Amino acid sequence: MTSPLALLGGTPAVTAPGPHFAWPPLSEQTTKAVIDQLATGVSIYDRSGIIEELEDALADYHGVRYALLTSSGTAALYSMYAACQISPGDEVIVPAYTFFATVTPLLHLGAIPVLADCDESGNLEARDVAQRITDRTTAIVVTHMWGTPADIRALRTVADEHGVMLLEDGSHAHGASVGGKKTGTFGRASAFSMNGPKPLSAGEGGFLLTSDQEVYYRALLHGQYNKRCRNEIPPQHPLHRYAVTGMGLKHRIHPLAARIALDQLAHLGEYLEGRARFAALMIEQLADLPGVHTPEQMPGIRSSWYGLILRYRAGELGGLPIERFYKALQAEGCRELDRPGSTCPLNLLPLLQHPEPLFPELEGSFNYKPGDFPHAEAFHHNTLKLPVWHREEDRALLGQYLEAFQKATTRYRDMLE
Numbered sequence: 001m002t003s004p005l006a007l008l009g010g011t012p013a014v015t016a017p018g019p020h021f022a023w024p025p026l027s028e029q030t031t032k033a034v035i036d037q038l039a040t041g042v043s044i045y046d047r048s049g050i051i052e053e054l055e056d057a058l059a060d061y062h063g064v065r066y067a068l069l070t071s072s073g074t075a076a077l078y079s080m081y082a083a084c085q086i087s088p089g090d091e092v093i094v095p096a097y098t099f100f101a102t103v104t105p106l107l108h109l110g111a112i113p114v115l116a117d118c119d120e121s122g123n124l125e126a127r128d129v130a131q132r133i134t135d136r137t138t139a140i141v142v143t144h145m146w147g148t149p150a151d152i153r154a155l156r157t158v159a160d161e162h163g164v165m166l167l168e169d170g171s172h173a174h175g176a177s178v179g180g181k182k183t184g185t186f187g188r189a190s191a192f193s194m195n196g197p198k199p200l201s202a203g204e205g206g207f208l209l210t211s212d213q214e215v216y217y218r219a220l221l222h223g224q225y226n227k228r229c230r231n232e233i234p235p236q237h238p239l240h241r242y243a244v245t246g247m248g249l250k251h252r253i254h255p256l257a258a259r260i261a262l263d264q265l266a267h268l269g270e271y272l273e274g275r276a277r278f279a280a281l282m283i284e285q286l287a288d289l290p291g292v293h294t295p296e297q298m299p300g301i302r303s304s305w306y307g308l309i310l311r312y313r314a315g316e317l318g319g320l321p322i323e324r325f326y327k328a329l330q331a332e333g334c335r336e337l338d339r340p341g342s343t344c345p346l347n348l349l350p351l352l353q354h355p356e357p358l359f360p361e362l363e364g365s366f367n368y369k370p371g372d373f374p375h376a377e378a379f380h381h382n383t384l385k386l387p388v389w390h391r392e393e394d395r396a397l398l399g400q401y402l403e404a405f406q407k408a409t410t411r412y413r414d415m416l417e
């Protein structure tokens, strides 16, 4: 602790060369599996081969009846909403604080996203949700932000009391659980992204989970069509006659992406255990530092640790603005420390403020504006996100990051004018 802050000309605390965090972790085994898949087939039109293997593995892992792979998480969300028959004019309660793709597919269905505020953990607050229910509400959608499960039991109760569907966006929270029950299994259906940095990654891809046969058939018709639909929707089902065209969209995953995801799924347990160890260590070491508030560890709640969310408290560091604190840590070499940008309260985005030029049919439906969701906006402004490592060999790197935090929180006065 002898060196001045790197921001002010001292030596950076983090000296390890980059990259400091790479995801997904790919091995020789991954490469071999992908090369084998290249030889086996790169276009799969039905539920066979790697598609069947991965869907079965995902359904087993979550303990649900159906898993349906898609080209992206956005596509999975779109299919989920369509399959749950969200219709024009329906009000759907969604988190104000989530990645926008949780909500954007609803606009394509003519539904009205009713934003609700978050609690202390950044997740949808059940009480605020309850207040926003009207007789036009058909569903509540919850995202488990940064991998930490939302208060799903309270949300389930609100949904049940009002007879509306509960749907989950599990894109941050693969393998997270509440009382041993996995996220993505609490509502009528759930959707997950397997995009690059997500806890379970295919590079690009997504999937939908449900135990509801009707939802599954309709999800097939939304984005899979022809062979899959002809094979899987029984001939006597009233929707079977639409099997050839489905609804005319195509959301199929690439078989090579599916192969990567199957390889990743085999290691997910090990990744999550490693992350839990690192997260515990990070929380223990950061908890006593002024200026940063670490997440509460709740009994029975298991996070996927997609990110470790630190809430900045300027008041504990003489009012030092978060921008300056963040710059200081970046100067110390914490290049993986992030202030999430595109994942922000949705009322700050032009699309949710003035959707009309892009969605004329939504004219007059909603016009959100800054200030509408004070908890979400404060949460977003004060959030600093660290990756959570899982490999023992990253302990020294973590040590350097923690040293940087110690330096910045000890020497903060040097940054005050």
Ligand SMILES: *Cc1c(COP(=O)(O)O)cnc(C)c1O
Residues within 6 Å of the ligand: 071, 072, 073, 074, 075, 098, 099, 101, 102, 143, 169, 171, 172, 192, 193, 194, 195, 205, 206
């Ligand atoms: C990444 C993400 C999505 C979108 O998934 P894509 O695979 O990028 O389409 C949706 N919701 C959340 C919460 C996400 O993090």
